Amino acid sequence: MISKELSTTLGFAVREAKKRRHEYVCVEHVLYAILNHETGAETIEKCGGSPEQIKEELERFFNEKLTRIDAKEEYVLQQTIGFQRMIQRAINHARSAEKSEVNLGDILASIFQEKDSHAAFYLESEGITRLDVLKYISHTAEPAKKAGPPLGPSQKVFKHADRKTKRQKKKDPLATFTTNLLKKAADKKIDPLIGRTDEMDRLMQILCRRRKNNPILVGDPGVGKTAIAEGLAIQINDKLVPDLLENCELFSLDMGALLAGTKYRGDFEQRLKDVINALESKENALLIIDEIHTVVGAGATTSGSMDASNILKPALSSGDIKCVGTTTYEEYKNHFEKDRAFSRRFEKIEVLEPSIEETSLILNGLKPLYEKHHGLKYTAETIEAAAYLSDKYINDRLLPDKAIDVIDETGAYLRLKGKGKRKTVSPKDIEKIVAKIAKVPVTSVTSTDKANLSSLPKRLLKVIFGQDDAIQTLTTSIKRSRAGLASPDRPIGSFLFMGPTGVGKTEVAKQLAHHMGIEFLRFDMSEYMEKHAVSRLVGAPPGYVGFDQGGILTDSIRKHPHSVLLLDEIEKAHMDLFNILLQVMDYAT
Template sequence: MHNFDNIIRGALDLSHAEALKRKNPELTETHLLYGMIMNPQSTASKYLKGEIKVLEGLLDKLPRDPSVTMEKLRPNYKFQEWMTLASSESIKAGRDKITEADFLKFYKNFFPSIKINIPQDQASGEDAKSEVPDFLVNLNELANTGKLDPVIGRSKEIRRVQEILCRRTKNNPVIVGPPGVGKTAIVEGLAGLIVANQVPEAIQGRTIYALNMGILMSNTKYRGEFEEKIVGLINFLKSKGHETILFIDEIHLLIGAGKADGAMDAANLLKPALARGELHCIGATTFDEYKKYIESDSALERRFHKVKVDAPTCEDSIQILMGLKEKFEIHHGVEITDDAIVAAVYYSDQYISDRNLPDKAIDVLDEAAAGLKLSADSMPPEMQEHESLMKSKKVMLGSNPDNTALREEIKELEEEFMNMKITWDKNTMELRPRIQTQKTLEKAMNEGNFNEAGMLKNATIPKIEAEIASLNVSWKVSKKHIAEVIQRSTGVPVEKIMKSNQENIIELEKYLRSRIYGQNEALRQISDTLIAAHAGLVNTSRPIGSFLLLGPSGVGKTETAKAVTSFLFNSEKHMFRIDLSEYSEPHSVAKLIGAPPGYVGYERGGILTEAVRRNPYTVLLFDEIEKAHINFSDILLQILDDGRLTDTQGREVSFKNTIIFMTSNLKNYETYLKPELIGRIDAVLHYKPLGEDTVGMLIEKELEQLNKNLADREIKIALDDSIRNKIRASGYDERYGARPLKNSFSRSVIMPLSKYIVTHADIKGSYLLLNDEAGTVKLRKTD
């Protein structure tokens, strides 16, 4: 089977289509030349377009058969002869593909009436490619070979770019938008439309070359070398006339590129060619870079026309990922469910706030598919951990060979590991052929072997999938895999991500009451406020909730913030605490958003803004708010009102996914806080001093925690009433709340217990009762 380049492959498709349209039973040399001329990418279309009427006349004279089909269509003798000559020329030239140049060398053998001579150096193929500078990438060629991803949902922007390219003046579009919204994809989509001949006549047959700035800048250490490369680029584009479009991604990099010792930068070298219309250019950059570099150079800016691109909606992003689904399935060799695509979009939109759709959703989906494939190529993490534990136990046994209990434990671990390995081997046995077949499919599509690709896709892969389904093992990317990727990125547990917000948050009040005692009314208000926020009934641009907790020391204000964090994230690590007594001076408040320009530490960003930027899902605790400088109120006002804060580097940080707690011991808080600040707080909560009934509950809580700590030693502790009364008597103080109680519990229980454990080696599995006899704490071992 012959291997053709993209130009000939396209010409063959056109010649087949023309033969079927005319109901010709034979595929002739006339059909082939007609297809070459009708392909806008070919050299034949440039030199022989005037012969199209002659060829149509020849085609009209060919016999017709109304019953002809693609299967019945057969090449005639001259078609096969031309094919053989071209194939021999390709082999003689040492090429692995038959190119248009190989066919055009012999076209006069079959069409002697055509008097036009085509210069051989203008023929397509490897010879023509050699003149393209190595810092240019032919996007048309990538689109023709299927190496570019499909572009979905950007038809309006692509249309806008086409309109600007068709203008008489100022016909150089620059695509401006946030990172990751698909600016480069718009140009790739345009290249695909040009290859498919679905563009206006003014830009038909044009080739889009992407400029690789890294290669352009390489090997230009001496003055004049960079300018020489730029001049070579301009001359190459000028030599092509109006057949090329130059695409410069990150176009702001042109400003200052190559400038040294008085030399001109790339932008100034390109300006004259842009001004005279000698080259067509498409640029792409972000809003910030456009403002900083392009707008500041008015002479450069006036050469371009701005095309704004915004991030797509979640619905549009789902359509984009649906279009990319097959590409990811072929690459990773696993199946991707529609639920996974929807989850990738909505989870990334909810939990990853510092990036844009569709880029962040694509990354999440790609990583989830890669992770699933990795679990087939290598042992899953749980098996690796099991194996590591087994090895560490064997090391311990080596130092203590008489430990029979440890030997039995190792034996159980080995049996468990072998069972896990057998199951894993069985599950992955059928998937590995699918992965290998998908790799073959990807290679076939890249090389243009569409017959082989179709056979693999429609016959081989479905058969393998049926065998996998019979194993009752799912090798599909699901919502859970997406949630696991989000967990690794944000720290939010999988269970919390997959469980609906309404299901999750409704249990908050019950959980808070299990950790904080005596403050039921305050806990109810916190829970109700957060439920309303999760139901979407409040302003979604503001923080999820903001609370001012007032009351004496030790009543549970800080513990409330910790409990909310623990409930939402299964860990208190997501709470960011700021002691505002450290920010009583105006210059110290500035540290929260970053040092001003010119000061030491400017590039580090702010303490508060950087914390939220890195971890958008955070509980913020501002402790002792009355001790902060008045300037802190202005920062807090902006956070509570708009849900955002701009640091000294101009970066906007979103606080819409944060929960904010502020604490104070003051009763007359209105005299210290601005009225407009108080008005923006969701709830001002007064924590009551702890009553004596609450003290008993706190003692039980401390005892429960102590027993948890001793569980691995199989020791159980109990307290009789005498020791409880002693703790209550010495530990309860209305002024200081629960803090003295912890100290009293430590003195009365933990310290005596510590001495007992150290002096008694045989207490494993014991039940210890503590009581107070004659003012002295005694421990008694019971059965």
């Protein structure tokens, strides 16, 4: 149960007590023996303590606090209660950890729990904690060193000097848990910031304040919040900032690295405190936290409320460090605003979606980077087409992110398919990629689909007989909408097909979808005669089961945004359905 090295160490402690003529063998004798063992001394050093300093304190304790038995007097060495408790705790700890034997590390950790002992006091005065010892012995994967007799004086001096040279220095927390954005900017590893003059001016204005100089960029995903924060590094590197910010150092916090490997309680808090202390030691440090809502609740346990945001609060309010955060409207409302004490330390800057013209300027600024990467040339018409078509057809994302993705994917598409033959990206290539992303036919995206629309009535009349007037009215309405004369917020067309059974109402909708090359979605309204069944189409209201699962109709439209939707047998549907259709036909939402 007890390891060989521990048995040797305990024997040394007993012999040392007898040698010094002490009546009892106590916890301090065991610590002295541990310090004279190679493994024990190394553990103390790795945890940040000085074995020689502790030994000096123990020598003073032995000489001043413990009485010596006269050499002529016979006595039997006794164990103190503290000594016995220490051994028992170490055995219990080894059993709970399912270890086959008790070793030096378990005894050393047990000493800390003997609060009234001088041994625990000497260890803690060196800045060592029980957690440090437990972390070291659990992370050390080396096999146990062969136990031997305690080292002689000359050996100890040599070994101690050798360990001093190998002592593991504490890593710089900024190098471990943050990224130096100024260095990235100097190495040209950050994409340039195009436009956003108003937002950047507001950002610098807040950073120049004396107190609460912490801006937070809030906006929808993809509008360029992170680009603005990183663009600040470029402006500081290029000396395009006020005097107060010229010597700033920018560090981007890596929350993943901060949380990774935090096995024990207190690890995360210690890492974050180390980062804050390192930032405070610098004169002009600026911390950037992307997705800052992740710090609210980060590192918290079920038994306490201490999380990353509470650790950051004092430093932020005093102005010792400056912080720039980025988050979305939804996350700001759900997480950030709930912690009022944390959110009041930040000044909100709203980042809105740029217009098509501003997006074109952004794409022109980024164009050289993508031309160099793909080995292609983007024309001015290509850039304008990417901004316009992505805004018109890709509705689930925002500019400029979706437009940048379009030109990037178009370059990758031509590079792989063309095998280097073509060197220029044309608007037609942009149309193909937009059609793929938006899941619509290429003919719907192109501006030259006049031939397709002009021949649509003839093609429909070839497959639908006896409904010439209905088809003519239908196709005329579609042409009018494609010409841009209809409201852009409404569906392309809303039609009510009336007539007896078997005249071709459903078939017209099917053939229309087929000849226009888009998806055909059919819902039988006879299944929605009950009031509660209507919620299946658009999803349950908040507070009801299935609220987060969406509706059958809404999910289908999200999956196929360009489609022909047929509500068959609509006269059988519940009246509540018609109220929903009013909104859909007015605003297509």
